[in-house]
Amino acid sequence: MTGLLGPAQIRALAAKLGVRPTKKLGQNFVHDPNTVRRIVAAAGLTEDDVVLEVGPGLGSLTLGLLETAARVHAVELDPVLAAALPETVAVQAPEAKDRLTVLAGDALKTTVADFTPAPTALVANLPYNVAVPVVLHLLATLPSLRHGLVMVQLEVADRLTAGPGSKVYGIPSVKLAWYADSRMAGKVPPAVFWPVPNVDSGLVAFTLRDAPPAAVPxxxxxxxxxxxxxxxxxxxxxxxxxxxxxxxxxxxxxxxxxxxxxxxxxxxxxxxxxxxxxxxxxxxxxxxxxxxxxxxxx
CATH class of the missing domain: 1.10.8.100 (rRNA adenine dimethylase, C-terminal domain)
Structure with a gap:
């Protein structure tokens, strides 16, 4: 059974790595195992799913995903965190270490060639400042994706899932709707993160479908x-x-x-x-x- 990370372990691991969460990278690490389990359950993963996780950070959600999914591809921009993630998984879940692939780099620059096997699900705690561009880039780039669940700032979650006529319906709403049916899958309080953000988070679940039958690209x-x-x-x-x-x-x-x-x-x-x-x-x-x-x- 995978050992999930709690608050003390998150802080100890960060201290060991010399990591200080930065706003620039949108780093807010989930330190509550129950929240991790809730996210994984809401994602509706199966044992056949190949998960793409963006911004795994210290690995709290990664460990939860490895409990269910066939494989996890983790894309991490911070080189220190990217280098440390395989060791964390090897210590906490040695039986799952061979099912993890870590890509050190920018998710906005990834292509389909970066992932083998191809991801079928996107599950991530996304940095607030790049959440929408990352989701839309991956949906455009990875035709293998079938479903997903992302945790974003609550305001962004409202925009992504809004329908026509809503005051917050806009560009993100329409562009996500091009690819998928989406819905709000719950709220996440600030207290489950370190450092504690000053906003609530929201879970956006989506299921891919065929693009509208338009005669244009x-x-x-x-x-x-x-x-x-x-x-x-x-x-x-x-x-x-x-x-x-x-x-x-x-x-x-x-x-x-x-x-x-x-x-x-x-x-x-x-x-x-x-x-x-x-x-x-x-x-x-x-x-x-x-x-x-x-x-x-x-």
Missing amino acids: REDVFAVVDAAFAQRRKTLRAALAGWAGGSAVAERILRAAGVDPQARGESLTVMEFAAIAAARRTAVSEPPEAESDGRVAR
């Missing part, structure tokens, strides 16, 4: 999303004017996609954004209408 759809939310208080007719080449052109594209030009991005589903991107390619090419009334579109 993901990059084209994401360009529409970025444009729509860059000026989220404006109507889509106005917000997409720069992207489309004029507000009149934007209106024609929106109508061709079956979207109200007076709507705002926060009301659209990922399918509607995909339809807009597709309509841009097929919209009738006509000169933009003159806008001579001097009014500012809102």
Whole structure:
């Protein structure tokens, strides 16, 4: 049975390594075994899963993942922590040491070639400052992923899982929805971390599915999303004017996609954004209408 790390062990290990958690790397280490077990259970892992963990830190969650998963690939930016993780696992869970692979480097620069066997699940306590970019990069890069669970700042968790019409629905919400169905899987209090953060954390669970059947690449759809939310208080007719080449052109594209030009991005589903991107390619090419009334579109 794997020996999970408690508060005293976490601090002792950090002291041994000369590690002082830094805000720059977003280092807040989980030191509560019950929270680790809760995360692993919420991830719904099977004995066949190959888990990708980003930011394993001192190894508290890594040890919990190795209790269930077939293998764990751990990507750690801090070279001291990356070098120490195999030894920690060898001491705490010697029977699992051969099922751990550690990659010292930046998760945002990883590619599919970095992992053999290919990961099927992403489970991680992600640094708050890079959580969204890391999740979206890995989903775009690793087609083998099927499901996952990430712990992020609660505010970020709310944004990732928000639906159309929500005040916090935005770019992260839509882009995650392109890849997966997501849901909030619980809250995590600050007290289970060292050092203690000044915010609550949230667990985001997601299950991959086929991308929307759009006739355009993901990059084209994401360009529409970025444009729509860059000026989220404006109507889509106005917000997409720069992207489309004029507000009149934007209106024609929106109508061709079956979207109200007076709507705002926060009301659209990922399918509607995909339809807009597709309509841009097929919209009738006509000169933009003159806008001579001097009014500012809102």
